[in-house]
Amino acid sequence: MRFLYDFQRGVIFLSIGMARENEIDFSTARKQLMDQIEAWQSKSQSGLVELPRFQLSQGETSFVFGVPKLDGAAIFQALEIIKNHSPRVYVHTLEPGYTIFQDGEAGQLGTKFRFVYIGQQKRIEVSHSGNFIPAELECCLRLFEAFAASPASQNPSEQLRALGVPVYRRKSKAAVQPAECVADLNQRYNLAGYDQTKEAVLENVILPLCRPEMFHAVAELTRGSKSGVLPKAVLFEGPPGVGKTSMAKLIAAETGIPLVYVPVENITSKYYGQSAQNMAQIFEIASAYEQVILFLDEIDSLGLSREGGLFEASRRILSVLLRKIDGMDARPGVITIGATNRRDDLDRALLSRFDTIINFPLPNSEERAAIFARYARQLSEAERKQLGAVSPGLSGRNIEDICEFVERRWSRQLLVEKRSLDAPPFAMYEQVCQERLSAMQNPAL
Structure with missing residues (x-):
């Protein structure tokens, strides 16, 4: 038991909950949180639906703020934020327009996270009988950053990251000439092999995005x-x-165009029951970019042929995906890229949405040698060619893993034998290649 002072009413209340380790007194907590919110708002230039309130009433500390939008998908997004700070959270109340999650650490005295979305009234409230602890203050801030800003002022990259969807963007020199660009890509990104694939990507993706006027001019002449x-x-x-x-x-x-990386399998499993809404929300947020690349990784995890049978939830997700791809395709400066290792199993309607298919084959002997050259530059050209010849069926990732394993094994050997620093020999690379190929051919061993 402890006494808490209500600053708004000038009344002292007796709190039933026991004082917790690291809890922050009300006035300090309010100043910390409001200072952080003010700094965030100044940096983001975000408009707010209403000013947030940090208050103490009848022994209960609460943080309340209005939000412009609050639906099922947003609540699931909020739950992910809450779980980062309160791992044992559970559903306390689930009613139309009213949802409460509660921290299970302290039973009925645990921190409550309320979501109210009735009519025009939409707000989020975090409350605890007593004072907040640092993790709860941090959670309040993250929820506020994710949901309080008005739609026009929200940063799409931040919104997507809150959904578990990273955005990649790094401005670089735009491609001009195909041959020069392929050579430049090899040098700047240290790429090895896959020359035909790189040329296909350059022709069908990079150049059209960087130099659309040339493609339009040719089409005007021909059609x-x-x-x-x-x-x-x-x-x-x-x-x-x-x-x-x-x-x-x-x-x-x-x-230099932002790439929205959508790990389809993770998104669907993480938000089961809300996957369709979540997928739709990702596309809606991504549409805020003037130009954008939507990369749907592991698209086969939801785009499997309907002839093989799909759960109803998967059907809804696929239906949303088809509609959203069609909608994004209608916009200039937007391209959707899907990735799969099971093309033949993809739903026909989904497959038909892709006007270009680029094959990424396993590297041949020469390409494998070039990849070894990237990770084992101390080897001679003849040794790298030999490794390329004795490693059929290995992918670029396999070769990278092999080279990293060789480095670890060789480092251990140098330490155990107390030898002077030297690079791993060819024989060790060859031995590990044979071990990896044997393991791939006999996975049960």
Whole structure:
């Protein structure tokens, strides 16, 4: 038991809850949180639906703020934020227009997170019988940053990151000439092999995004119209580890256009029951960018053929995805890229949305040698060629893993044998290659 002073009423209340370790007194907590909110608002230039309130009433500390939008998808997003600060949170109340989550650490005395969305009234309230602790103040701030700003002032990158969707963007020199660009990509990004794939990406994605006027001019000469010449949706297909995701990030770096990375499998499993709404929300937020690359990784996790049977939830997600791809395709400066290692299993309607399919095959012997050259530059050209010849079926990721494993094994050997520093020998790379190939051929061993 402890006494708490209500600053608004000038009354002292007796609080039943026990004092917690690291709890912050009301006046200090209010100053800390409001100072952080003021700094965030000044930096983001965000408009607010209403001013937030940090108050103490009848022994209960609460933080309340209005939000412009609050629906099921937003509440699931908020739950992810809450769980980062209160791992044992559970559902206390679930009614139309009114949801409460509660921290399970202290039973009925635990911190409550209320979401009210009745008519025009939309607000979030965090309350505790007694004082807040630092983790709860941090949670209040993160919830406020994610939901309080008016729609016109919200940063789409921050909104997407709150949904677990990262955004990649790095301004680089725009591509000009195909041959020069491929060589430049190899040098600047230390890429090895896959020359045909890189040329296809350059021709179908990078150059159309960087130099659309040339593509439009050619189409005007040939068909009298510039519509339809720029690809709107591209599918990257190939086995795991061949660089599909890395290539998408490279495109963002080369064009300077933000890449919204949507890990489809994680999104659908993480928000089961709200996946369709969540997927729709991702597309809606991404549409705020003037130009954007939407990268749907592991698209086969939800786009499997309907002939094989789908759960109703998966059908709804697929339906939303098809509609949203069509909507994004209608906008200039927007391209959707999907990645799959099971192209033949994709739903036909989904597959038909992609006007270009770029294959990412496993590297051949020469390409494998070039990849080894990237990670084992101390080896001679003849040794790298030998490694390329004895490593059939390995992907670029496999080769990178092998080289990292060799480095660790060699480092341990140098330490154990107390030898002077030296680079790993060719024989060790060859041995680890054989071990990896044997493991791949006999996975049960």
